[in-house]
Amino acid sequence: MRISEFISDFGYLNIRICFFMIIKKLVVGQLQTNCYVLISGATAAVIDPGDEAQKIAETIAGTGAVVEYIINTHNHFDHVGGNAELKSKFGAKILIHGRDAGGRIFADVPLKEGDILDIGDDRLRVIETPGHTAGSVCLSGADFVISGDTLFADGFGRTDLPGGSNSDMAMSLEKIDRVIPEGVTVYPGHGDIFKYRKGMALAWLDYLG
Ligand SMILES: [Zn+2]
Numbered sequence: 339m340r341i342s343e344f345i346s347d348f349g350y351l352n353i354r355i356c357f358f359m360i361i362k363k364l365v366v367g368q369l370q371t372n373c374y375v376l377i378s379g380a381t382a383a384v385i386d387p388g389d390e391a392q393k394i395a396e397t398i399a400g401t402g403a404v405v406e407y408i409i410n411t412h413n414h415f416d417h418v419g420g421n422a423e424l425k426s427k428f429g430a431k432i433l434i435h436g437r438d439a440g441g442r443i444f445a446d447v448p449l450k451e452g453d454i455l456d457i458g459d460d461r462l463r464v465i466e467t468p469g470h471t472a473g474s475v476c477l478s479g480a481d482f483v484i485s486g487d488t489l490f491a492d493g494f495g496r497t498d499l500p501g502g503s504n505s506d507m508a509m510s511l512e513k514i515d516r517v518i519p520e521g522v523t524v525y526p527g528h529g530d531i532f533k534y535r536k537g538m539a540l541a542w543l544d545y546l547g
Contacts, residue, residue: 359460359479361525362397366390369416372527374484375401378458383407384430385477385484386527387420394420395427405430407455409462411486411527412474413438414499435466438473438501449475465517469507470495476514482523483534489514489524491532494542508546511539 362375367389374385375397382403387394398405405428410418413434421432421444433455436448453464455477465476467488474495477484487495488510497507518524520536 359457360401361482363525363531364390364394364397366393367416367419370528371416372525372529373420374525376457376460376462377401377403378460380404381406381458383409383455383457383462384424385409385525386411386417386486387424388416389419391420391423391427394424398428404428406457408432409449409455409477410434410438410443411477411484411488412471413443414471414487417486417527418443435464435473435475437468438471449473465513467510467514468501469497469503469510471499472501472503472506474510478517481521482525483514483518484525485514485527487527489539490526490528491524491530494539494545495527497546504546508543511542511546514539 360377364373366373371386371388373387373394376383380403382398382405408421408424408430425432431446432444433447433449434445439445439448449464451466455462463478465478467474467476470487474486474488476488497504518534522534524532524534
């Protein structure tokens, strides 16, 4: 559980805004994908349910929250594999970037840069970060970022699959470093959760020619 608190002081008037979002990490499937269940108030969202939909559903059922959204950071099977089963179970909307939707990848709501998603009392902002796929996104919250397969603790997502691009990835890593503040918690699509330090994403540019 994470609790973050922002305090603004306007003279004698003390305004305190509390963000309260619970983020549960579940590692699912053969490629050990990180699926995240976000809960704010009575509302839940599932990020990247790549596999093991039953396990994810049980985790959510235990919280009593209502699932409004299934959000995919991109369209690879290890991130979307559980979409259909969870949608039929919870009636939630599937959200994925428009460029990664189509064919067998279904979107109720195609995402784009700057979209704001309300989840209970919290909000996620969509940041387009193409490179791993053409429609890869990061999702920015109050003091955290969900980075999909764009940025990991020890590297960046591969660019040699369909829709991948070295030059797009380089621009996305530069963008991440511009827009992500120092110290936010990064929840990647695989591997360990980590704290962002300025310059971290730029360290990989040399590998992208
Ligand atoms: Zn991927």
